[in-house]
Amino acid sequence: MSLEKEHKINSLLRGWPQNAVYLTSWLVENGYSHQLLSRYKKSNWITSLNNGAYVRSGDSATIEGAVFALQSQSHVSIHPGGKSALNLLGKAHYLEFSRQQYILFGNENERIPSWLTNYNWEMKLNYYPTSFLPADFGFTEVEINGFSIKVSGAARAIMECLYLAPKKQDLKECYELMEGLNNLRPNQVQQLLEACKSVKVKRLFLYLANKCRHPWLEFVSVENIDLGKGKRQIVADGVYDPKYKITIPKNLVDE
Template sequence: MNSKLNLLVNEFSPGSVVLQQWLGQNGISHSLAQKYVQNGWLERLANGVFYRPQKDPKVLPTWATVLSALMYQTDIKVHLAGLSSLQQQGLSHYLSLNSTNTTNQLKNKVWIGTDGKQTLPKWFREFCQVEWIYCKNKVDNQHVKACIPITVNGKALLASSAELAAFEVVSAIGRDISFEHVAELFQGLVNLSPRKVQTILASSKAIQANRVFLFLGHYYEHQWVKRIDESVVNLGAGKRQVVANGHYDRQYKITVPSDFRFH
């Protein structure tokens, strides 16, 4: 076995996704990669995207395998985000999984966050085993600072910290998740770091998300929210209608579901 093929086999176990960008950076040309395909060392999934075949040819790469390849074989800044990050960190176990609404929101959907206005590759966007939910939060410079390394199905990933993931689900209210679902999540987020929350909110430009985040923290009387200096958080001016036909909270000037009233 020559040195280049040996490098490929040692670096990527069967079931891994291998990108041409990595191959090129390690001296494996496109034509050489095609020879590896012909000899069964690789399978072609898409243009510039290969797969190390497994014993069972019916087994396709998992979403974690695909996401890990994008993270660590390209220069694209991407992370596991929002609801998916909370799930993988075991922070969504208290959800009412028997409810149809919650089950549907969890099934076959993977939340990811990107840095800025990056365009993700077509092969990644069209990966059909899951639906990618894109987090478009307005938080400056948080991709690396507020992410943590985790392992999913044996694949290394970067994921939002619990604090950033909580902010990401709040930012998605009305688009990818309901207020009630986010509130149910927040009820269990008792151990968030006040320092990390402070950093995220202070760098956030999303006025409505900032207000809802603080509102839910106070609603559930979490200790961490009492240590947040709200004077440095951009809460903007004017009213925000988070949901229609709800209760207006005067402190944060947001309309929330009628059940969410301070007693």
């Protein structure tokens, strides 16, 4: 190997964060040809993930490492959301959290690539493309193994949980998650609720926050939030709450 090529691979590997994924397309755009990548693979410096991405040999690709690639190299808004985001933020530690499934959200016109869906992450990957919340607000950065990724902040994440409820996210668990969110920023909550397109999410969010008696709720101007008209049956055979005009599970009322 020439000194130039040796320097090239050494430079690549030195800057490669642990367990992070690099997209084939990004590597090619940055001067690493398919032929060169094939040579690196045969030399066991990098390992292919279903032909669309690579991980450094010896590392174990993680979903967060895959999200890092999507966000930093293909510039999509796909991000950990819902309970997965709350877990990364340390807001779900008092619940039994299982890595049997991982929740990603993105814009309604974004799709996750086949290399990511076809790779064996040893857990179920659930992706929800939707535009019920604004695409550019309510996020925070989390650093993992030397790289950072954008994840839903706590307020956005609990709204994503409520978006999935009750069919794909248990409402009782949403309440338990909400109980731990006693320091949300009222101005951020206000902006998210005003921009939220789901009446169900807004009513459930306010109901749970009120039930938890969070002090920050006093600083949220509910009159500026469009809660729609009429009743909403969240579950069948539930209990009707006249304040927010929703039918909720009996086990939630009894809490």
